[in-house]
Amino acid sequence: xxxxxxxxxxxxxxxxxDAPGPEELRTWDDAxxxxxxxxxxxxxxxxxxxxxRQIVRERADDVRQLSPNxxxxxxxxxxxxxxxxxxxxxxxxxxxxxxxxxxHTFPLEARYEDLEFAKRxxxxxxxxxxxxxxxxxxxxxxxxxxxxxxxxxxxLELGQRALVGRLAMDNPDECPDFYRDASTRAALEGTEAxxxxxxxxxxxxxxxxxxxxxxxxxxxxxxxxxxxxxELAEKTGAHVQTHxxxxxxxxxxxxxxxxxxxxxxxxxxxxxxxHTVLAHGPMLSAGDMDxxxxxxxxxxxxxxxxxxxxxxVFPLRAALAKGLHVGLGTDISGGPSPSLLENARHAVHSxxxxxxxxxxxxxxxxxxxxxxxxxxxxxxxLATRGGGIALDLPIGSFEVGHRFDAIVVDIAxxxxxxxxxxxxxxxxxxxxxxxxxxxxxNIAEVWVEGSQVSGFRHK
Amino acid sequence: xxxxxxxxxxxxxxxxxDAPGPEELRTWDDAxxxxxxxxxxxxxxxxxxxxxRQIVRERADDVRQLSPNxxxxxxxxxxxxxxxxxxxxxxxxxxxxxxxxxxHTFPLEARYEDLEFAKRxxxxxxxxxxxxxxxxxxxxxxxxxxxxxxxxxxxLELGQRALVGRLAMDNPDECPDFYRDASTRAALEGTEAxxxxxxxxxxxxxxxxxxxxxxxxxxxxxxxxxxxxxELAEKTGAHVQTHxxxxxxxxxxxxxxxxxxxxxxxxxxxxxxxHTVLAHGPMLSAGDMDxxxxxxxxxxxxxxxxxxxxxxVFPLRAALAKGLHVGLGTDISGGPSPSLLENARHAVHSxxxxxxxxxxxxxxxxxxxxxxxxxxxxxxxLATRGGGIALDLPIGSFEVGHRFDAIVVDIAxxxxxxxxxxxxxxxxxxxxxxxxxxxxxNIAEVWVEGSQVSGFRHK
Numbered sequence: 001x002x003x004x005x006x007x008x009x010x011x012x013x014x015x016x017x018d019a020p021g022p023e024e025l026r027t028w029d030d031a032x033x034x035x036x037x038x039x040x041x042x043x044x045x046x047x048x049x050x051x052x053r054q055i056v057r058e059r060a061d062d063v064r065q066l067s068p069n070x071x072x073x074x075x076x077x078x079x080x081x082x083x084x085x086x087x088x089x090x091x092x093x094x095x096x097x098x099x100x101x102x103x104h105t106f107p108l109e110a111r112y113e114d115l116e117f118a119k120r121x122x123x124x125x126x127x128x129x130x131x132x133x134x135x136x137x138x139x140x141x142x143x144x145x146x147x148x149x150x151x152x153x154x155x156l157e158l159g160q161r162a163l164v165g166r167l168a169m170d171n172p173d174e175c176p177d178f179y180r181d182a183s184t185r186a187a188l189e190g191t192e193a194x195x196x197x198x199x200x201x202x203x204x205x206x207x208x209x210x211x212x213x214x215x216x217x218x219x220x221x222x223x224x225x226x227x228x229x230x231e232l233a234e235k236t237g238a239h240v241q242t243h244x245x246x247x248x249x250x251x252x253x254x255x256x257x258x259x260x261x262x263x264x265x266x267x268x269x270x271x272x273x274x275h276t277v278l279a280h281g282p283m284l285s286a287g288d289m290d291x292x293x294x295x296x297x298x299x300x301x302x303x304x305x306x307x308x309x310x311x312x313v314f315p316l317r318a319a320l321a322k323g324l325h326v327g328l329g330t331d332i333s334g335g336p337s338p339s340l341l342e343n344a345r346h347a348v349h350s351x352x353x354x355x356x357x358x359x360x361x362x363x364x365x366x367x368x369x370x371x372x373x374x375x376x377x378x379x380x381x382l383a384t385r386g387g388g389i390a391l392d393l394p395i396g397s398f399e400v401g402h403r404f405d406a407i408v409v410d411i412a413x414x415x416x417x418x419x420x421x422x423x424x425x426x427x428x429x430x431x432x433x434x435x436x437x438x439x440x441x442n443i444a445e446v447w448v449e450g451s452q453v454s455g456f457r458h459k
Numbered sequence: 460x461x462x463x464x465x466x467x468x469x470x471x472x473x474x475x476x477d478a479p480g481p482e483e484l485r486t487w488d489d490a491x492x493x494x495x496x497x498x499x500x501x502x503x504x505x506x507x508x509x510x511x512r513q514i515v516r517e518r519a520d521d522v523r524q525l526s527p528n529x530x531x532x533x534x535x536x537x538x539x540x541x542x543x544x545x546x547x548x549x550x551x552x553x554x555x556x557x558x559x560x561x562x563h564t565f566p567l568e569a570r571y572e573d574l575e576f577a578k579r580x581x582x583x584x585x586x587x588x589x590x591x592x593x594x595x596x597x598x599x600x601x602x603x604x605x606x607x608x609x610x611x612x613x614x615l616e617l618g619q620r621a622l623v624g625r626l627a628m629d630n631p632d633e634c635p636d637f638y639r640d641a642s643t644r645a646a647l648e649g650t651e652a653x654x655x656x657x658x659x660x661x662x663x664x665x666x667x668x669x670x671x672x673x674x675x676x677x678x679x680x681x682x683x684x685x686x687x688x689x690e691l692a693e694k695t696g697a698h699v700q701t702h703x704x705x706x707x708x709x710x711x712x713x714x715x716x717x718x719x720x721x722x723x724x725x726x727x728x729x730x731x732x733x734h735t736v737l738a739h740g741p742m743l744s745a746g747d748m749d750x751x752x753x754x755x756x757x758x759x760x761x762x763x764x765x766x767x768x769x770x771x772v773f774p775l776r777a778a779l780a781k782g783l784h785v786g787l788g789t790d791i792s793g794g795p796s797p798s799l800l801e802n803a804r805h806a807v808h809s810x811x812x813x814x815x816x817x818x819x820x821x822x823x824x825x826x827x828x829x830x831x832x833x834x835x836x837x838x839x840x841l842a843t844r845g846g847g848i849a850l851d852l853p854i855g856s857f858e859v860g861h862r863f864d865a866i867v868v869d870i871a872x873x874x875x876x877x878x879x880x881x882x883x884x885x886x887x888x889x890x891x892x893x894x895x896x897x898x899x900x901n902i903a904e905v906w907v908e909g910s911q912v913s914g915f916r917h918k
Contacts, residue, residue, distance in 0.1 A: 086878050087878050087880050088878075089877070089878040089892070089895075089896060090877065090878070090891060090892040090893075090894075090895035090896040091884075091888050091891050091892060091895075092891075093807075093834075093835070093891070093895065094834035094835065094891075120879075124878065124879045125878075128876060128878075131874075132876065248823040282819045283819050304808075307808045307811050307812060307815075308811065310815075311815050311816075311819075311823060311826065311827075312815065312816060312817055312818060312819035312821075312826060313812075313817040313818070313819070314819075315819065336804075336895040336896060337876070337895075337896060338876055338896075339876065345795075348552075349763075349766045349808075350812075350817075352766050352767065353766060353772075353809075353812055353817050354817045354818065356769075356770045356771065357770075357771060357817065357818075358771055358772040358809075358812050358813045358816065358817055358828075359771060359772070359813065359816075359827075359828055360741045360742050360770075360771035360772065360773075360774065361828075362771075364707040364770060367770065367771060368770075368818075369817075369818055369820075375552075375553035376552070376553065414917045414918060415590075415874065415899055415900055415916060415917045415918070417587060417591065417796070417797055417798065417898075417899055418548070418549065419545050419546050419547075419548040419549070419583065419584075419587075420579075420583045421546050425550075429550050432549060432550050432551075432552070432553075433548070433549040433550060434549075435549075436548075436549035436550075436552065436795040436796075437548060437549040437795060437796060437797075439876075439898055439899070440874055440876055440898070440900075441874055441899070441900065457874060458873045458874045459873060459874070
């Protein structure tokens with residue numbers, strides 16, 4: 001019998017759920033997920049399938065049996081993290097954007113020239129994100145090649161899948177003297193060297209850490225910088241990330257400077273393609289969205305950060321209806337929570353507030369934008385497979401052929417805020433409980449590329 | 460020297476903060492708070508004050524020295540909790556209100572006839588709230604006297620300050636047959652008996668647990684029930700709680716039935732006074748607010764629940780500007796988090812979204828309601844002293860004469876999501892970190908009436 005079994009490294013058995021589409025929740029009361037030596041998911045069976053029963057019988061030691069309180073979910077994919085801003089999380093949020101940038105954020109980012117500072121801060125950040133179930137992070141670094149490469153190394157070392165960008169910002173009109181690329185050439189050469197260095201990192205043979213072309217946003221960059229970065233993206237095939245139509249100010253700045261929208265401008269510079277992730281986007285027009293759909297580019301929806309810096313809510317459901325690729329971002333530290341699940345809740349909240357409107361002095365009929373709300377299924381999709389699609393990576397669901405990036409969530413973990421329910425719940429009900437109330441304490445295990453990387457939950 | 464010292468039971472020394480007013484944050488880098496045997500705060504000194512130095516020298520064993528990562532804050536006051544709804548937290552939030560009530564909530568509340576069920580559910584709830592730093596809870600129970608008295612007993616036993624209401628709901632037009640007071644008389648007699656029973660509870664000599672007159676909301680009650688409850692409130696001096704102008708439907712229902720607003724109607728029934736707490740209120744008119752200010756009544760602002768059930772945002776800052784008493788409520792389970800700190804963040808978020816507006820298709824100038832935002836100071840005030848003022852209780856700050864209801868927050872606790880900051884922060888900065896990112900794991904100690912009641916953090 002033994003040679004009839006598929007070859008695998010280990011299996012996980014128990015309740016499983018994923019959300020492969022924005023309105024599609026798949027649940028299994030008792031499934032068996034098979035993982036190969038190289039971290040690929042090579043099988044998924046109902047536990048009463050004959051093959052599953054044979055595996056459980058003959059290779060019991062290689063089967064991780066979940067407890068009745070545990071649930072296997074895809075790992076969380078955070079599409080927008082300003083890594084250097086971590087030390088100011090949850091501070092300075094009461095000040096205007098200009099003060100936030102000039103007095104707090106730019107001086108903080110400038111400190112990453114100091115590699116000791118960078119190492120301590122980045123380690124605490126990556127450990128915190130892993131502890132919260134973030135198995136893939138898309139990071140903005142700083143203009144410093146060394147510190148940003150150190151972030152990439154830390155992700156490799158700690159076991160997080162990551163895409164890391166060395167920031168380009170060379171526009172003296174918008175960037176301070178103390179924190180700016182010395183020249184356009186410095187920005188472009190620094191970016192190109194960074195791409196090569198990340199790809200050559202020892203231990204990165206499987207490219208679980210990738211480099212990203214990263215203009216901060218149009219206002220921070222000269223046209224020649226943007227043009228050069230577009231050429232680099234084409235030449236290297238690296239991912240691209242930046243901000244898009246984030247706020248009234250930023251959106252109008254680009255209209256004034258380039259006579260067109262962010263999206264059109266970035267596209268004309270060669271920065272919008274299937275491997276582009278654009279953060280925010282509440283001010284994207286319908287035409288902008290259509291263009292992003294055509295190019296296969298994605299939006300990193302950052303609902304919590306948008307409350308502080310975006311002047312409006314990203315029209316998520318309208319974007320999804322167009323087929324736009326959308327995932328979720330924490331936007332550390334513009335968004336003050338490192339938990340992608342907390343941001344998933346906020347995606348639901350903001351969508352509901354867009355639908356209902358906010359101003360009670362307006363009559364009920366005239367208040368709000370109908371058909372804007374999404375529910376926990378869409379939120380889970382955004383936090384998992386939506387991120388995987390955005391990055392064009394085989395992660396975010398339990399599809400055979402995907403990498404095994406996953407979390408085990410324990411709804412009854414010590415220190416949990418999830419109600420101890422007194423009778424059986426469906427897997428879908430438990431998923432909803434998790435989306436609305438799970439915290440770091442509930443993330444019992446974290447797996448990336450088939451390897452367990454947890455151990456930071458209680459750190 | 461010794462007899463020169465004030466008489467006290469114990470003292471806490473370290474960083475301290477409170478927010479006695481909506482825009483007033485008080486911080487002490489190193490203070491000594493003195494607590495008497497009976498739980499009253501009888502002194503507050505800077506640590507270098509001669510009396511403080513003498514106390515530290517001569518009664519070192521009675522001084523709890525906080526660590527550099529710990530901060531003493533007032534205990535959190537949750538002004539709106541539907542205790543019986545705890546088992547459905549974080550579920551059924553995607554359905555319309557009518558389905559939520561009829562299919563989920565009423566059947567669940569009806570189950571509290573079963574005292575074993577009630578005991579397990581209520582114990583888990585109160586322990587969870589204490590673990591999250593909620594030192595005072597204002598509870599809606601059910602129509603069942605026994606189960607609701609059991610909730611009051613549990614609060615006494617577990618050490619939480621509480622105000623508990625036996626629900627009155629006798630209107631057959633709006634309440635289902637399986638969950639309704641059998642008659643108006645049953646509602647009124649049940650309420651009166653409950654008030655007496657809570658006041659007579661063994662161990663409740665200091666009245667740390669109080670009874671509350673609790674019409675569910677106007678739609679659930681007949682006019683004679685509301686009238687009788689108003690008379691009971693007057694006769695017994697008990698607190699009053701109900702819902703007010705929560706949503707378009709509810710607000711308009713009362714206008715149709717009584718030809719006046721909720722506020723005016725409740726007031727005419729004798730249910731609006733200095734000891735009244737009204738939940739929600741986004742649809743309160745300016746005139747309604749003025750009337751509440753005149754009567755000294757309070758609003759329990761429930762920003763998270765309002766996202767699901769209120770169609771608009773409560774105009775918090777306008778209410779505060781009028782001098783309206785406002786505190787915070789979780790509205791378990793309409794709001795899916797038991798953490799009052801999470802609701803404090805939502806108070807900030809919702810106020811910002813009201814100020815900015817949400818619809819990006821509206822031009823920036825026309826979007827939003829200016830001067831609506833509040834910051835973390837107001838949020839902390841609402842969660843602490845705002846609740847104390849609403850209840851007319853001497854709690855919620857470190858004023859001499861207040862009861863010692865307090866929490867010790869550890870920003871570096873194991874499992875914390877607060878960034879490990881690499882240098883010294885001001886106490887105000889730490890308060891902001893706590894408001895935006897502290898979770899259950901950060902609540903290191905919980906004190907009510909001068910007694911420590913923690914021990915549930917990791918349960």
